[in-house]
Amino acid sequence: MVLTNPWLAGPSPTKRLDRERLEERIVNLLSSQNMCVLATAGPDGPLATPVRYFHLDFTVVFTAVGTSPKMRNIRADPRVSIGVFAPLVGQASSRGAQLFGAARILEPGDADFDRYWSVVRWQSDHVERSRSLDEPPVGPLGVVPAERIVYTEHWLRREGYAPRQFWRNTRPGSHAMQED
Template structure:
């Protein structure tokens, strides 16, 4: 039987992408997807994973949520968070996604203006029969990654490891890339 992707056979390469290439790939993925599974920590220490529609600015992702939701309550108690984002999967060659590990903070509407500018809330409002002339009053939760694990099996074609790790340069939360 012929192999459609023979480069997937054999040992897994271990090459490391240049930082600029890795960042470009992460930003492209964050900008072209809109569904993340956000994992928080319940009071008893067990995980709670919830799908959310997100938007991104640089390496941060953000979403709106009710303050009474389980994920919001969990984050007020423990801001540690993980989020998984994947591109559509049709086989190993298409396996591509990110896992963000970091902290979350919830911003009141008045404190989140730069994020609301990037949030396409008008379509949500129209779908729910709300006036698009009235600005949002919901809080926004922003996830700032301290580490991003990028997976892309297509990297194997060029001798790079299919999993690459990104961290901020100075150890601080994610720097903004414009």
């Protein structure tokens, strides 16, 4: 049998990327996608919601109605997990990340609201809904600074690296460090 990608066969390598290369790959994934699955915990159990997102470095930002189930869940328990993934056409293209962190809900006027609002691209929604671009929406933002990320990319095997890499922000508010 002919193998299209023979480097996928056999045991996975265990070598780790250096922090700079791993961070570059994570930011590339976050920049090249715009949908994620946000997992929250609520009174009826887990809730996994597809959400359009934006990002600022390793912080995921999303908009939502303040009374939505995901926002209610975050207010009760800010621990969340976010799955971001690229389209899959085969094992060689498998690429995604699981981000873990504590979500914050920011309202207009809150500290940091304007900083995170600047990455939200609301204009296309307004055009689609025939709303004026002179009147930006107002409402809460969900902000999730990643505390840790599990990054998966099977293409890394070609270069002898483990397909699953681990990143951790060991000092909140500072540049992140890779987990060993």
